[in-house]
Amino acid sequence: MKPYADRRARLLAQMEAGSVAVIGTAPEATRNADTEYPYRHDSSFYYLSGFSEPESVLVLVAPRGDAAAQSILFCREKHLQSEIWDGYRYGPDAAREAFGFDSAFPIDALDEHMVRLLSNAGALYAPLARGGEQQQRRWFDGVRRLARSGTSAPPVLRDLPPLVDEMRLFKDQHESAIMLRAGEISAGAHARAMRFAGSHGAGTVEYELEAELLHEFRRHGAQFPAYTPIVASGPNACVLHYNANNRRTRDGDLVLIDAGCELDGYAADITRTFPVNGRFSPAQRELYELVLAAQQAAFDAIKPGRKYHDAHDAAVQVLAQGMLDFGLLHGTLDEVLAEKKYTQFYMHGTGHWIGMDVHDVGLYRDVAREDKPSRLLQAGMAMTVEPGIYVRPAEGVPEKYWNIGIRIEDDVIVRDNGFQLLTGGAPKTVAEIEALMK
Structure with a gap:
């Protein structure tokens, strides 16, 4: 001990x-x-x-x-x-x-x-x-x-x-090992849910996918889900904290699963989005690869000495430009960013601390300074990286994107040379997901 x-x-x-x-x-x-x-x-x-x-x-x-x-x-x-x-x-x-x-x-x-x-x-x-x-x-x-x-x-x-x-914000070697294992178990559960959907197809009920997650968590020794799983298909994926998990999926739906296990007191938090029929439509693929690019931009901003908020800013820059490119928004990039027009389709932050609690303790800003700037990242801090896009039906929004909700979320620990990815075992690229579900 x-x-x-x-x-x-x-x-x-x-x-x-x-x-x-x-x-x-x-x-x-x-x-x-x-x-x-x-x-x-x-x-x-x-x-x-x-x-x-x-x-x-x-x-x-x-x-x-x-x-x-x-x-x-x-x-x-x-x-x-x-x-x-x-x-x-x-x-x-x-x-x-x-x-x-x-x-x-x-x-x-x-x-x-x-x-x-x-x-x-x-x-x-x-x-x-x-x-x-x-x-x-x-x-x-x-x-x-x-x-x-x-x-x-x-x-x-x-x-x-x-x-x-402040102590809990910095994970020691003992904690890091548990969190890595929690990430591995949770990643396996997401892969299991994708395989289940691939073999059963449209008509699967959201709670059936939830059952696959919970089975995989417990089968590998996790004591609990770290939070109530979100299994959101079709329009439900545009509801950020949806967890009724009782809709029957339909052909052409995307399924957004936000779920992680708790192992020995430590949480994992992963989100993956995949087509229930195993194939992304062209519109789904466009927005999915946009979110994936936004996550990579956020990853590139994570290293000691960078501001915590830099990852969010990097993701927003990519998402906002994509919203303009795909006709979801209109104007210039500077206008979209300055007026925060992107919040119509991306209304949450790009991450949070993670550890013993899913939304873990620790300050996000340097409260000792009067202007309270975003605090600098240091080795040992653990955080999620979770950009997304959520397109509800609305006037002026291309109909082909309606009811598409996508989030991609992974867990990392900041290291001296960048970061350690804890959840890389969950398939994430279009090719990986389609191959697994096939």
Whole structure:
């Protein structure tokens, strides 16, 4: 469990001497009656602990003077009857040994220990936007009751997520390996869906393709889909977050699939678009190759020292020129860009951070500067690259392009010499897709 211990040490090094950080994991959630949703831990808690059980809290105490740093886990106790019904739980002793904490205690003892740990502490670091005020008030009240003995509560309350978010933005070797495998599994799932469509053709229902994705995710050990898959055929592909996945495909449809698995806490995010009958029409091919060119332009802008936003600007430049070339827009390129006319057909950004969360944490702009410019890319940052084009029926728009929705999305990690592609196993060129589906 060295990666998690290393992360805790890095966080402790950023905290004020003698301060205390507290972060809990996500609670279990009831779906209906006595049925719960599949449990998924809090990302930042897991990032620092490697511990995936609910009802857990991690406490870090920064060193001060002769007092060494401490990492303390509070978790559920061993309980034979509960384990018979719900499965294995570590309990404090086994968790301390397995995950490398300095100490571990039952979760029911949290309040008692927090009064001790916060006594004379310099500051409390906690997620300020996630509630917990009543619990913190109990701890502070407990400390203040000891005031006659010279004990004081922390005079400062600091927001913990900004520190952890900036750490999570840069993927270490352990994370990169998991993300690469998640990308490989997800790429295989997209290829499987294409093969299924190629063998079944028009008339396939969107949820049948979704089933192929989910089968491939789980077959290779992924615990969950990283998000609800989008399987959008025909006009549905022009709805960015469509996920009903219940339309029966028709001959001539394009199918846009946006789906990725979650493996060991890390997400993949891939989008591919293909013709359900295995052959792109001339109009579909024109727009598809335009989006593919836009993605390549974005790729060319990804390297350390370039601005995060450069990839989007490069993709927009290519897409806007194509919209003019194909008669979707009219005027000059400068006018289309300055007036953002391209947003009629391309209305979202060209990517986002990715990691433990699909839309992962981390700032996109340098907030320390007054003008808040786009931040510079650095090695270790992971991001998606996902240009698209979505043509809804409209006056003045060539009818041959109506209801064509295309997005092509891949995941990359910025490296010293450019980037590492994590999702290259999913067929992407017209020739690759048509050959696979044939």
